[in-house]
Amino acid sequence: xxxAQILSTPTRLRPGARWERFQRRYAPYIFISPxxxxxxxxxxxxxxxxxxxxxxEWQPAAGLGSMKFVGLRNFTxxxxxxxxxxxxxxxxxxxxxxxxxxxxxAIPLAFAIHMGLKRVKGLMTALYFLxxxxxxxxxxxxxxxxxxxxxxxxxxxxxxxxxxxxxxxLFPAEKVNWLGNRAFVQPAVASVVVWRYVGWNVVLYLxxxxxxxxxxxxxxxxxxxxxxxxxxxxxLPLLRPIMFVAITLTLIGNLQLFEEPYIIxxxxxxxxxxxxxxxxxxxxxxxxxxxxxxxxxMSWLLFVLIGVLTxxxxxxxxKSRLSGAD
Amino acid sequence: MKKTLTVLTLAxxxxxxxxxxxxxxxxxxxxxxxxVVKAALPGFNKLYPNIEVKINSLAYADHHNALTTALATGxxxxxxxxxxxxxxxxxxxxxxxxxxxxxxYNAGQYRSQFVAYTFPQAITDDGRMVAMxxxxxxxxxxxxxxxxxxxxxxxxxLNKSWDSYIAAGKKIVAANPGVFLIPxxxxxxxxxxxxxxKPGEGLYFDKNNKVLVGPDSPRFVxxxxxxxxxxxxxxxxxxxxxxxxxxxxxxxxxxxxxxVSGAWLVGHMQNWLAKDFAGKWASQQLPxxxxxxxxxxxxxxxxxxxxxxxxxxxxxxxxxxADQQILAFKTTGAFPALRAAQSAPLFNEGVAxxxxxxxxxxxRAAANNIKPIDVNRLDPVADQITNDALSxxxxxxxxxQQALADAQALIQRRxx
Numbered sequence: 001x002x003x004a005q006i007l008s009t010p011t012r013l014r015p016g017a018r019w020e021r022f023q024r025r026y027a028p029y030i031f032i033s034p035x036x037x038x039x040x041x042x043x044x045x046x047x048x049x050x051x052x053x054x055x056x057e058w059q060p061a062a063g064l065g066s067m068k069f070v071g072l073r074n075f076t077x078x079x080x081x082x083x084x085x086x087x088x089x090x091x092x093x094x095x096x097x098x099x100x101x102x103x104x105x106a107i108p109l110a111f112a113i114h115m116g117l118k119r120v121k122g123l124m125t126a127l128y129f130l131x132x133x134x135x136x137x138x139x140x141x142x143x144x145x146x147x148x149x150x151x152x153x154x155x156x157x158x159x160x161x162x163x164x165x166x167x168x169x170l171f172p173a174e175k176v177n178w179l180g181n182r183a184f185v186q187p188a189v190a191s192v193v194v195w196r197y198v199g200w201n202v203v204l205y206l207x208x209x210x211x212x213x214x215x216x217x218x219x220x221x222x223x224x225x226x227x228x229x230x231x232x233x234x235x236l237p238l239l240r241p242i243m244f245v246a247i248t249l250t251l252i253g254n255l256q257l258f259e260e261p262y263i264i265x266x267x268x269x270x271x272x273x274x275x276x277x278x279x280x281x282x283x284x285x286x287x288x289x290x291x292x293x294x295x296x297x298m299s300w301l302l303f304v305l306i307g308v309l310t311x312x313x314x315x316x317x318x319k320s321r322l323s324g325a326d
Numbered sequence: 327m328k329k330t331l332t333v334l335t336l337a338x339x340x341x342x343x344x345x346x347x348x349x350x351x352x353x354x355x356x357x358x359x360x361x362v363v364k365a366a367l368p369g370f371n372k373l374y375p376n377i378e379v380k381i382n383s384l385a386y387a388d389h390h391n392a393l394t395t396a397l398a399t400g401x402x403x404x405x406x407x408x409x410x411x412x413x414x415x416x417x418x419x420x421x422x423x424x425x426x427x428x429x430x431y432n433a434g435q436y437r438s439q440f441v442a443y444t445f446p447q448a449i450t451d452d453g454r455m456v457a458m459x460x461x462x463x464x465x466x467x468x469x470x471x472x473x474x475x476x477x478x479x480x481x482x483x484l485n486k487s488w489d490s491y492i493a494a495g496k497k498i499v500a501a502n503p504g505v506f507l508i509p510x511x512x513x514x515x516x517x518x519x520x521x522x523x524k525p526g527e528g529l530y531f532d533k534n535n536k537v538l539v540g541p542d543s544p545r546f547v548x549x550x551x552x553x554x555x556x557x558x559x560x561x562x563x564x565x566x567x568x569x570x571x572x573x574x575x576x577x578x579x580x581x582x583x584x585x586v587s588g589a590w591l592v593g594h595m596q597n598w599l600a601k602d603f604a605g606k607w608a609s610q611q612l613p614x615x616x617x618x619x620x621x622x623x624x625x626x627x628x629x630x631x632x633x634x635x636x637x638x639x640x641x642x643x644x645x646x647x648a649d650q651q652i653l654a655f656k657t658t659g660a661f662p663a664l665r666a667a668q669s670a671p672l673f674n675e676g677v678a679x680x681x682x683x684x685x686x687x688x689x690r691a692a693a694n695n696i697k698p699i700d701v702n703r704l705d706p707v708a709d710q711i712t713n714d715a716l717s718x719x720x721x722x723x724x725x726x727q728q729a730l731a732d733a734q735a736l737i738q739r740r741x742x
Contacts, residue, residue, distance in 0.1 A: 062422065145571060150572060
């Protein structure tokens with residue numbers, strides 16, 4: 001009898017208790033649901049839609065009804081398009097030209113700030129970080145006026161230097177058309193990228209340096225190691241994990257370069273298309289050529305490329321070597 | 327009691343009917359066209375007191391992007407949409423815009439009242455008309471009278487032929503150190519490929535979608551060759567596209583002898599581009615008897631609009647009403663596409679900025695000489711590829727023949 005009573009208890013629960021149980025079981029899902037709903041709308045849906053789109057031919061202005069399934073044709077069309085390959089080559093060159101200097105400058109700079117400028121570290125970090133948080137459009141517009149052929153500050157400076165006796169011969173007599181000459185466009189774009197991201201990397205490396213035990217430096221100093229020896233034998237190896245993070249971020253960012261070349265070289269991609277990055281070409285294909293399917297396929301090709309390069313980076317810099325004996 | 331009730335009911339019914347008769351429609355525009363519409367509304371409301379118009383103005387690119395999205399998804403478009411010339415072909419695809427050549431619109435009846443080249447620009451290959459023209463940009467050459475005088479060059483030397491343009495240009499540049507004849511050599515090419523088209527030919531494609539760009543096309547070979555001659559004679563400022571920073575600065579610093587553009591450029595020049603050089607600029611026809619159009623605006627009705635009749639009333643008022651077209655010209659300098667508006671007394675007045683030259687007559691003559699050019703959906707693709715080819719000719723990377731052969735191959739790839 002008693003047992004039966006116990007068994008039947010749940011059915012005779014107070015209505016309030018049922019509500020409590022419901023709350024306990026489901027409320028967390030409701031509270032967490034905004035994230036999943038927003039992610040589904042703004043994150044998942046565009047990804048799935050662009051995958052769907054990459055298999056179709058579609059001119060957006062003609063309406064959703066005009067989508068036509070074309071299979072993998074968009075992918076093969078992109079892979080046989082000389083301009084697509086040129087855009088990949090441009091992206092690669094600009095990525096290297098801007099990626100390598102970023103780290104070559106940022107690592108010693110972070111080390112110098114960490115070791116020598118302890119008092120003003122906060123100020124220096126803020127100063128270097130400033131370009132990163134400034135609007136990229138504003139930065140690029142300023143660089144355009146610096147690089148301008150007839151009216152640019154850079155050429156004014158070079159002309160002025162040219163007129164100084166003795167060293168004048170080192171500088172060009174005529175104004176250099178920085179953005180109108182194939183050889184200079186990519187370095188010009190890269191210099192803006194470097195200028196913008198060095199600060200970001202300095203901050204990353206500074207945080208990495210803080211994690212290195214100060215005793216190591218003290219011990220090395222006692223042993224008579226110079227600052228350079230300390231940098232080479234302590235800082236560089238121990239910075240490896242943060243270098244992996246920083247280089248991965250640079251890799252992904254540089255392969256998706258858009259704003260800097262777009263504003264500096266114009267939407268035409270600059271003289272001879274040398275500043276046409278893959279993302280710019282994707283934008284051009286969608287916006288000017290109205291070929292949404294082709295652009296979507298291009299974005300997936302770029303995704304695959306970034307994935308492969310990140311994997312390679314992972315092999316070179318990644319975990320397997322992090323815990324290594326060295 | 328019963329009587330009052332009846333009266334009340336009647337009054338109520340009347341007011342409901344009144345409210346129903348008053349319809350609100352929306353019009354999507356971009357600057358400065360929004361000022362034109364704003365100025366037009368008082369006059370429009372006098373004629374159509376039952377239609378209320380709401381203006382949705384967005385920046386130029388945003389407006390067209392929003393319209394693309396609205397047409398793609400089938401919702402969110404305004405009842406009337408302004409469309410810049412460069413976008414007409416793109417929006418003509420599919421069934422997003424109403425065919426106004428059909429009843430009840432029958433836009434074809436107005437064709438003879440408009441500048442001849444405007445209507446064909448809005449008519450698709452399969453004969454649908456997707457938009458009404460409102461303003462146009464007849465091409466014109468602007469030149470600095472003081473630089474010409476100093477070099478002893480007559481204005482007619484500049485527009486007799488392209489050869490004489492280059493010869494006169496060399497004299498001007500020699501007499502005025504630091505001055506450029508033209509902001510960019512590519513502007514020469516873009517005029518030249520727009521002249522001498524055979525019937526049924528578009529800029530880059532003919533009626534059967536055959537690619538017209540190529541090393542065997544005299545039109546492109548000549549255009550590329552002359553542009554290269556301008557560059558080689560060091561006459562241009564390498565400024566790139568119009569409104570680039572070098573282009574703007576060249577105007578502001580005043581070291582530019584000529585520019586070829588739409589008549590609308592004068593508005594920009596007097597307001598901000600070349601404010602300090604008022605009275606020094608003048609206008610004449612383009613070199614070599616060329617007449618081309620630099621843009622223009624249209625109004626279309628999206629098929630998704632629920633107020634098509636009222637939308638058409640508004641479009642008709644904005645485009646076919648001569649007084650309104652004159653008002654638009656006064657408001658922003660939007661050159662009327664309606665011929666009746668071009669005989670307004672205003673056209674015989676001098677333009678203060680151009681030293682009171684009666685330049686509007688020059689532009690009117692140009693407008694009525696411009697030939698229609700067939701548009702093609704792939705024009706933007708061909709335009710980009712041809713421009714890239716030209717830039718590699720200008721900087722000496724490729725020969726004219728080679729660049730055009732490469733461009734032809736690239737465009738043919740796209741024309742699938």
